[in-house]
Amino acid sequence: MQFVVPFAAERPKTRLADVLGQAERRGFARAMLRDVLDAIRGAGHEPQVLATAPVSVAAPVTVDERPLSEAVNARIEATVAERGSPLGVAMADLALATPAAVGRLCSSTGGVVIAPGRGGGTNALVVTEPSFRVDYHGISFRDHVRAADEAGAAVARVDSMRLATDVDEPPDLVEVLLHADGRACDWLREAGFELAVQDGRATVRRA
Amino acid sequence: MQFVVPFAAERPKTRLADVLGQAERRGFARAMLRDVLDAIRGAGHEPQVLATAPVSVAAPVTVDERPLSEAVNARIEATVAERGSPLGVAMADLALATPAAVGRLCSSTGGVVIAPGRGGGTNALVVTEPSFRVDYHGISFRDHVRAADEAGAAVARVDSMRLATDVDEPPDLVEVLLHADGRACDWLREAGFELAVQDGRATVRRA
Numbered sequence: 001m002q003f004v005v006p007f008a009a010e011r012p013k014t015r016l017a018d019v020l021g022q023a024e025r026r027g028f029a030r031a032m033l034r035d036v037l038d039a040i041r042g043a044g045h046e047p048q049v050l051a052t053a054p055v056s057v058a059a060p061v062t063v064d065e066r067p068l069s070e071a072v073n074a075r076i077e078a079t080v081a082e083r084g085s086p087l088g089v090a091m092a093d094l095a096l097a098t099p100a101a102v103g104r105l106c107s108s109t110g111g112v113v114i115a116p117g118r119g120g121g122t123n124a125l126v127v128t129e130p131s132f133r134v135d136y137h138g139i140s141f142r143d144h145v146r147a148a149d150e151a152g153a154a155v156a157r158v159d160s161m162r163l164a165t166d167v168d169e170p171p172d173l174v175e176v177l178l179h180a181d182g183r184a185c186d187w188l189r190e191a192g193f194e195l196a197v198q199d200g201r202a203t204v205r206r207a
Numbered sequence: 208m209q210f211v212v213p214f215a216a217e218r219p220k221t222r223l224a225d226v227l228g229q230a231e232r233r234g235f236a237r238a239m240l241r242d243v244l245d246a247i248r249g250a251g252h253e254p255q256v257l258a259t260a261p262v263s264v265a266a267p268v269t270v271d272e273r274p275l276s277e278a279v280n281a282r283i284e285a286t287v288a289e290r291g292s293p294l295g296v297a298m299a300d301l302a303l304a305t306p307a308a309v310g311r312l313c314s315s316t317g318g319v320v321i322a323p324g325r326g327g328g329t330n331a332l333v334v335t336e337p338s339f340r341v342d343y344h345g346i347s348f349r350d351h352v353r354a355a356d357e358a359g360a361a362v363a364r365v366d367s368m369r370l371a372t373d374v375d376e377p378p379d380l381v382e383v384l385l386h387a388d389g390r391a392c393d394w395l396r397e398a399g400f401e402l403a404v405q406d407g408r409a410t411v412r413r414a
Contacts, residue, residue, distance in 0.1 A: 098366075100366070101366055104366075116368065116385070116386065118325075118368075118372075118382070119378065119381060119382075119408060119409050120381060120385055120402070120408075120409035137407070138404045138407070138409075139385070139402060139404060139409045141385060142385060142402070157386075159305075159307070159308055159311075159367050159368050159369050160366050160367070160368055161323065161325075161366050161367055161368045161370075161371040162366050163368075164368040164371070165325075171326070174326060174327060175325070175326075178323070178327055178346070178348060178349060179323065179364075195327070195346060195349070197345045197346060200344070200345070201326060201327075202326050202327035202345075202346045
C-alpha cells in the first residue's frame, strides 16, 4: 500500500522550543520522520514524504506547499478516487511506530481506518472510501469519524498507544526514551536526554 | 482469569480537584471503576476490587489498607506463587478499557504481560511468573520490565491506547468523552462536560 507522510520541513516541532534549539528541532524531526518511514517499510508498504520544502531522506519526496489537509486530500483524490487504490497517511512524528503497529492499521477492515492521537488528533489513516476527505483542524478524530459516517463508509479504530503518541511537547520525550528504539531515541540520548523522576512522575532531563 | 483492581476508595483522583469537587471525584472514580470491572467481565474474566476502604460495587471487594504495591504483591503471592494461577491487575481509572483491549492483554504470551501507561506507569499486568513482584513507585513500567528480566520471565508489552490512558488529570477527560461510552463518559456528560477547542487543541468545558 502507498503511504504518504506529511512533513513540515521548515519549522518543525515548535512546541519543543523550550527544550530544543531550532537546528536541534530540525534534526530530531528528521530522525522521527526516518523512524516512521522505517516502520511503514517494515510493514511491507511504500512510504512517500509529502513535504512543505525539499528534504533529504531515503524515500520519494513530493514538495507541496499547500496547507496539510489540502495536500493530503489531493493525494487521496489521485490515489483512492482516481486509481481505486487504498492510501495510508501517517504523521511524521510517530516516533514509537513499529512495523507491527502499522500492520495492525493496515489489516483493519473499513472504508476509513483511523488511529487516533492523544487529544483528539488523527495520527494515522488508511482510506479506501473514494469520497472521504481529511480536515486536520480542531478535533479531527471526531470529525473524521463523522465524515466517514456521512460518506457511508465503515469506520475502524485502531487501539494503539504507539500510533496514538505524536511527539509534540516535552512530556512526549518520556515516551520516546521509554518505548522507542530507533533514530529518534538515539538522537535524544546522544543529545544528553535521559529519564528522571520529579515529584513522583517521569520526566526528562538533559545532562 | 482472576483480576484484581486496586481502588483508592477514600480520596480518589486528587489531580482532578481543579475541575471536580470532592464528592464528584468519588462519584466519577466509582463510575470508572465500574467500567473497568465491566471490561474485565466482558473479556470473560473475574474481577475483584482491592480497596483501601469498603466500596459498594457488583464485584467481590477485599479491603486492604496496605500501600498499593504491598497489597498487590500479597495477591500475586497467594494466586500466582501459591496456587499457580495467573493473575491480572488493572488500575481502576482505565475508563477507555474495553473487553477487546483486556482480551489482547490476556492473550499475550509471557511470564509478565504489561500494558504501559502514559508517563512510564504500569496500567495493567498479567502475571504468571511466580517470583515477580510489583513496585508502582517511580517509572514503574521500566522497573517492571527489569524485574521480569531479572526473574527470567519473558516480557510482553501490549500496545493499547485504551489501556495506556489512565484518567488522572483534566486533559484525560478529553479522551473519556472521545473514546469511552460507559458509565464514566455518561457521568461526565451528565455533569455538564463537553468537548471544546481552545487554541487549536481539544479540551473540555463544563456547561
